Amino acid sequence: MKSETKSEIIDATNRVLCKHGYAGLTMQKIADESSLTTAAIHYHFDTKEELLNAFLDNLIERFTSKLASEATDPRERLTAFLDAVFSSPNPDVDGFPVAIMELKSQAPFQTLFRERFLDLDDMVREIVVDIVADGIDEGHFEETDPNEVAGLVTTTINGAHARKVALGEPLDETRHVLETTLELHLGWNPGSEVVA
Amino acid sequence: MKSETKSEIIDATNRVLCKHGYAGLTMQKIADESSLTTAAIHYHFDTKEELLNAFLDNLIERFTSKLASEATDPRERLTAFLDAVFSSPNPDVDGFPVAIMELKSQAPFQTLFRERFLDLDDMVREIVVDIVADGIDEGHFEETDPNEVAGLVTTTINGAHARKVALGEPLDETRHVLETTLELHLGWNPGSEVVA
Known part of the structure; x- marks a missing residue:
């Protein structure tokens, strides 16, 4: 094609x-x-399912490239990650929140969709686990369980997007709360500047 | 009728x-x-919309009665609240997770549904704000912003239910992470026993 x-x-x-x-x-x-x-x-x-699967491929591809960061410092990587997931999406360009919510609501009925969302979720989790583990190794973050932090972050992102789409609640508010919480877990607030 | x-x-x-x-x-x-x-x-x-609005009424009513607690100690109230929202729902009785997700995915297109979800959200937030504020007043929880904690809790619940429905992820895992996080915010873990 x-x-x-x-x-x-x-x-x-x-x-x-x-x-x-x-x-x-x-x-x-x-x-x-x-x-x-x-x-x-x-x-x-x-079929419509075949089309939507290609649509989901495209969405995941664009989200993945949005998450790619040039930074090497785990603190900068964490801030860049939050910038990417909480940036106000332009629906014409990203099509992310509403379309994702629509297809996610089909996941209980469409195994193929559910598998794609599970892959996306694993990818996001792994990025956070890596950042947190590196940050602990390099002495920037306090000792904590990277898997637990990653679980909290991905669940909060899921919730924030659902609330943005269904309730029209601004993403900024959730980002602020997540930053405060990460500060409690990591001893470092991703909303603050990295001083080299 | x-x-x-x-x-x-x-x-x-x-x-x-x-x-x-x-x-x-x-x-x-x-x-x-x-x-x-x-x-x-x-x-x-x-119409289908009229029926679904009655369905949503019924769902919210059942959820509200599930959240009602006899406890007076803010720590017991917090644990009872988490028990209610994270209890594994029996779909025949509660119909909560999948049905809620289905109607929530319609909220961007149906003002009536969106308003019901906003009401439900406000109700849940207020319950958490009350519990946290009372717990601080009574000296059980550390000083913190009750609105911020309530925002985190409601967003995490939204995310946990979306993940349960769309990805089949167990609610228990998210509950554990939320408890650890609440411990960091409040200085008390809702997974622990209240010693009178």
């Missing part, structure tokens, strides 16, 4: 999910949001 | 939401899960 066509279908799917939710997603609406016909979309994706 | 009929429709709605999700919810499937005809269900509820 030409990558522009794929991008166009993915972007249109994102807009339909954000406007109508999973329950309102049809090939016709995706066609309406793009320059393609339903026949053209069906030519690329046999 | 006879309350048995209402209960039967609500219970059938719960089963359909847990089996097929919001996207698969139809009046026909609710009729199939009950002894009623679609005509009888339509007689009681004009």
Whole structure:
């Protein structure tokens, strides 16, 4: 498939999910949001599930590149991580919060979706475990269980995104609370500057 | 409406939401899960939204009564609160996690649902603020910002339920992490016994 066509279908799917939710997603609406016909979309994706799986691939890929950081100091890596997950997403570019919530609500019924979310979750957890373990090794953070901190961080992120999408609650508030909590666990607040 | 009929429709709605999700919810499937005809269900509820709003009412009512505690000591109240929100729900009785997630995923598109979830959220937050403030007043907890602790607790609960439903992750793990974190904030671990 030409990558522009794929991008166009993915972007249109994102807009339909954000406007109508999973329950309102049809090939016709995706066609309406793009320059393609339903026949053209069906030519690329046999089923709605196949299309949504490609959409999820794309979403995870973009999230992964957003999490990539050049920093080496574990404190800077932690701040960069929080910047990435709490940045106010531009729905046209990221399509993250609403679309993720819509597909996540399908995870109990679609094994394929659930597996993708489990992979994403493992990846996020591992990043946090690495940062915390390195920070302890290098003497920047107090002794603590990196797995426990990673569990807290990923659960809080899950909750923050659900609240942002469902309740319209600002992400900033949760970030602040998480920073205070991390300070209690690590003895260092990721909202503070790293003085070299 | 006879309350048995209402209960039967609500219970059938719960089963359909847990089996097929919001996207698969139809009046026909609710009729199939009950002894009623679609005509009888339509007689009681004009639209699917009206039925789901009654369902949400019932869910919130049951959750509220689950949170009611006889305890007066803030430490016992905190433990009872965590017991209530982290108890493994029996889907036939509580219908909580999957059904809540399904309707929450509709909150961006349905103002009525969003308002109900905001009410529920405010209620849960207020309970935690009260417990923490009382615990500080009575000298059981260290000085801390009750609103901040309540924000952390409600966000973690949101995240824990989303992870339980979407990823199948056990609630116990999150409870343990939240208890450790509360110990750092309050100087008291809700997993420990209150010695009178």
